[in-house]
Amino acid sequence: MAQAHARLIWVLMIMIALSATALVPVFNWAGAQERHIVEIVAERFTFTPSEIRVPVGTTLELRVRSDDTMHGFRIVGRNVNLTVPKRRQGEAVVLFEANEVGRFRFECSRLCGAGHNFMQGEIVVVEP
Amino acid sequence: MLYSKIEISIRKILCILMVVFVGVMGISGSSSGQTSQSPSDSPDVSSPGSLTGPISGYMDFHYNNRENEDGILDFHRFVLLFSHSFSDRIRFVSELELEHALVSNEAVGELELEQAYVDFLITRSFNVRAGMLLAPVGIINERHEPPVFHGVERPFVDTLIIPTTWFDTGVGVHGDLRHGLRYRAYVMSPLDSTGFSAHEGIREGRQKGAQSNVRSLAGTGRLEYVGHRGLVLGTSFWTGDTGFQDLRFDTSVRMVEFDGRYRHGEFEARGEYAHGFLDGMGELNTSRQRTVGVSPNVARQVRGFYLESSYFISPRPAPRELALFVRYENFDTQHRMPTGFQPLKEFDRDAWVFGFTYFPDPDIAVKLDYTVLRNQSDVVIAPDSLNVGLGWWF
Numbered sequence: 458m459a460q461a462h463a464r465l466i467w468v469l470m471i472m473i474a475l476s477a478t479a480l481v482p483v484f485n486w487a488g489a490q491e492r493h494i495v496e497i498v499a500e501r502f503t504f505t506p507s508e509i510r511v512p513v514g515t516t517l518e519l520r521v522r523s524d525d526t527m528h529g530f531r532i533v534g535r536n537v538n539l540t541v542p543k544r545r546q547g548e549a550v551v552l553f554e555a556n557e558v559g560r561f562r563f564e565c566s567r568l569c570g571a572g573h574n575f576m577q578g579e580i581v582v583v584e585p
Numbered sequence: 586m587l588y589s590k591i592e593i594s595i596r597k598i599l600c601i602l603m604v605v606f607v608g609v610m611g612i613s614g615s616s617s618g619q620t621s622q623s624p625s626d627s628p629d630v631s632s633p634g635s636l637t638g639p640i641s642g643y644m645d646f647h648y649n650n651r652e653n654e655d656g657i658l659d660f661h662r663f664v665l666l667f668s669h670s671f672s673d674r675i676r677f678v679s680e681l682e683l684e685h686a687l688v689s690n691e692a693v694g695e696l697e698l699e700q701a702y703v704d705f706l707i708t709r710s711f712n713v714r715a716g717m718l719l720a721p722v723g724i725i726n727e728r729h730e731p732p733v734f735h736g737v738e739r740p741f742v743d744t745l746i747i748p749t750t751w752f753d754t755g756v757g758v759h760g761d762l763r764h765g766l767r768y769r770a771y772v773m774s775p776l777d778s779t780g781f782s783a784h785e786g787i788r789e790g791r792q793k794g795a796q797s798n799v800r801s802l803a804g805t806g807r808l809e810y811v812g813h814r815g816l817v818l819g820t821s822f823w824t825g826d827t828g829f830q831d832l833r834f835d836t837s838v839r840m841v842e843f844d845g846r847y848r849h850g851e852f853e854a855r856g857e858y859a860h861g862f863l864d865g866m867g868e869l870n871t872s873r874q875r876t877v878g879v880s881p882n883v884a885r886q887v888r889g890f891y892l893e894s895s896y897f898i899s900p901r902p903a904p905r906e907l908a909l910f911v912r913y914e915n916f917d918t919q920h921r922m923p924t925g926f927q928p929l930k931e932f933d934r935d936a937w938v939f940g941f942t943y944f945p946d947p948d949i950a951v952k953l954d955y956t957v958l959r960n961q962s963d964v965v966i967a968p969d970s971l972n973v974g975l976g977w978w979f
Contacts, residue, residue, distance in 0.1 A: 501728055503811045508763060524848075525733060526948050526978060533673055543947040545902040562709065568641040568668045570978070571719055572727050574676055574704045577761065 492516045499541050499565065500524040502572030509578070512585035517553040528576070529566030538566050555582040641666040643730045643978040647737055652968035660686040664699075676704045679717075682750075697793060699752045710760040714771070717794050720751040721769040721807035722821040724844045724857055731976020732950040735895050735910035735942050738972060741934070742889035742916050746859045747842065748788040754797055765812015775803040778827035778836040778869055783882040783929050786918040787838055787861060790827060800829035803838075815848040828865060833872070836865030851897035851908075858890040867923030885923045889916030895942075906944035910954075913937055931965035934958060940972075948978045 493515050498505045500523065511517055521530050523541045530549055531538040541549045553561075565576035642665040650656035663683040670676050680700035688694040702716030719727050725734060725743040729750060734740075743749045757771025774797035780789035792798065803825025810818045821842045828836035844857040866883040874880040895910035915935040919928035940954030952974040958967040 498814055501730070501733060503817075505811060505814045507761065507765070507811070523947075526730075543903075545900075545906070545947070560709075568666055568678070570641075570666075570728065570730050570733075571678075571680060571700060573668070573678060574706070575759070575767065577706075577709065579709055 492518055494518045494520065497521045497530075497578075498524055499528040499530070499576070501526065501570045502565075502575040504563070504565075504576060504578040507578035508581060510581045510583060511555045513555055513558050513582050514585065515555045515582075517551075517555055517580065519551040519553060520548050521551065522548040526569055527567060528569055529564075531564055531566035532580070533562045533564065535561060540567065553580060555580070558582050558584060641668075641979060644976065645731050646975045648973040649737070649970060650972070651970040654968070666700075674706045676706065678702060678704070697750075697752075699750055708760070710762055712759050713756070714759060715756040716754070717752060718755045718757065718771055718773060720753070720773065720805050720823060721771065722751060722805060722823055722840065723747040723749065723842050723859060724819075724846065724855060725749050726751050730978045731952075731974070732942075732944065732948055732978055735893065735908065735952070736912065736938050736940065736954050736972075737952045737974035738956075740857070740891050740893075740912065740938075741914045741936055742857055742859060742891050745785055745788060745918055746861065746887055746889035746916055747840075748786070748791055751791060752794065753792055754794040765810050766808065767811060768806065768808050770806040771804070773803050773805055773825075774799050775801055775825040775829070776827045776838055777829070778838075778863075778865070778883075779873075781827075781863070781866070781869070781881060781883040783884070783919060783932055786884070786887040787863070790838075798829050801826040817844075817846045819844045828869075834865055834868040836863070836869055838863050851900045852894070853896075854892070854894045856890070856892045858888075860886070860888040862886055867925060870923065870926060880926070882919070882922075882926060882929060884919045884921060884928065886921035887918045888920045889914065891915070903947055904945040906947070908942045908944075909940075910942065911937070911939040929962075931960045931962035931967070933961040934967060935960075950974070950976045952976065 493511055495509055495517060497519055499521055521541050523544055525544055527543050528541040529538065530541050530551060532553065537551055539549050539551065559582055561580040563578050563580065565573060569576065643662065644664065645662040647659045647661045648656060649659065661684065664680060666678065666680050668676065668678045678700060682697045682699050683694065684697065685692065685694040688696050698717055700717055700719060702714050702718055705713040707713065721727055723743055725739050726747060726749045729739065739749055753774040755771045755773030757769065759769040761767050774792050774794065776787055776790035777792055777798065778790060781787055782789060803823060805823045807819060807821035823838065823840040826835065826837045828834060838861060840859060840861040842857065842859040846855040847853065863883065863885050866885045870880040870883055891912055891914040893910060893912035895908050897906060897908045899905050899907040917933040919932045922928050937957040938954050940952065943951040945951065954972050956970045956972065958969055960967045
């Protein structure tokens with residue numbers, strides 16, 4: 458009987474250990490930032506959405522795709538500037554660490570037509 | 586009758602189509618993928634997204650065969666866009682256009698500076714623009730690259746009611762009001778009423794920034810909603826005096842316009858309504874009758890609208906994209922006449938335009954359409970037309 462109890466305790470301990478291991482990525486006690494995914498559609502001459510609000514401390518993953526020609530995606534002052542592929546040819550992915558409160562302008566950085574300069578948007582980082 | 590016309594014309598264009606298709610299928614390819622970057626990475630300076638000095642442009646090559654006329658091959662537009670960023674907040678954009686390939690006294694070609702402005706980007710909601718501007722009226726005037734609209738030629742309403750491409754010198758403000766609302770408000774050089782006509786309304790009244798007379802100034806603006814994915818709703822206006830060439834009477838133009846575009850999956854619909862109010866046209870007609878012997882019979886109201894739907898029947902990545910479209914247009918440059926003048930019924934027109942656009946690349950459009958044009962006249966027949974086009978953006 459005692460042996461059976463000991464075996465049960467071992468099984469329970471192993472299960473708890475496995476569960477804890479599995480939960481590590483979910484509850485990262487080291488305090489990793491929450492990742493927030495936003496899909497952006499670029500089209501002559503708009504980004505939709507053109508305003509993205511996130512609380513400070515968020516990691517933004519921006520997935521930008523085009524509905525027409527090749528566009529650029531540049532976050533002013535943040536050393537981000539990449540090409541958004543043409544329609545149905547993929548997407549550009551940008552990681553943005555919202556580690557300070559403020560407004561961060563993004564814009565099309567590739568001349569895309571008569572209204573190119575209208576293609577702007579803003580990431581608004583606010584207090585949680 | 587319609588089918589027999591198509592049969593006759595189709596032989597003439599088969600060779601063109603074959604050459605075009607073989608050419609674009611042979612050279613085009615598709616690619617797909619993902620590019621990624623985080624702020625810690627270095628800028629993508631090798632991409633075409635560099636901020637200074639890129640040259641872009643678009644071209645339009647057309648075959649037009651109107652009923653009972655010989656076909657025409659026309660290199661309609663050769664357009665180059667130049668831009669420069671003086672800084673993050675001061676930008677320059679220009680658009681130089683050669684129409685119909687040849688400019689001379691005998692040819693119909695034109696060399697036009699359609700845009701050349703400096704943008705002073707101050708805040709997201711308030712920016713200043715000055716130079717040669719596009720009037721922010723309608724769907725096509727500011728968004729006219731060949732791959733972004735169906736049909737070989739631009740819609741009739743965007744040609745004869747809204748005189749696309751409508752450009753002139755001016756200064757104004759633009760910005761984003763948040764919640765998906767954007768605006769433009771410009772002061773621009775006015776139209777010149779001596780160019781107005783019964784056939785083309787206000788189209789030939791554009792001064793095009795060529796020593797434009799600014800005895801009076803025109804105001805124009807646009808408010809649009811772009812806050813919902815796939816949906817664009819807009820309204821615009823133009824108002825200004827137009828009678829500076831003849832000081833004996835006052836003339837003016839006021840125009841209002843409403844438009845919308847909606848895309849869901851492979852389906853897209855768009856519509857536009859434009860209505861122009863022309864004051865002083867009775868005096869203008871009478872004056873021209875006295876001075877040159879012929880009244881231009883300019884109306885006191887012009888109006889037009891269209892509805893269009895399109896569907897990507899082959900929505901796979903280029904070179905396999907193919908869209909079908911149909912558009913109905915109704916436009917009248919003699920909608921309401923000044924007292925004492927009769928409308929010319931041949932200018933009360935409507936049209937069905939249907940065809941396809943094939944994209945060997947998202948920036949290249951091979952177009953074919955058939956246009957059934959009708960008018961209200963019992964005497965003058967409106968010709969149908971078969972059109973083939975190759976347009977590209979780079």
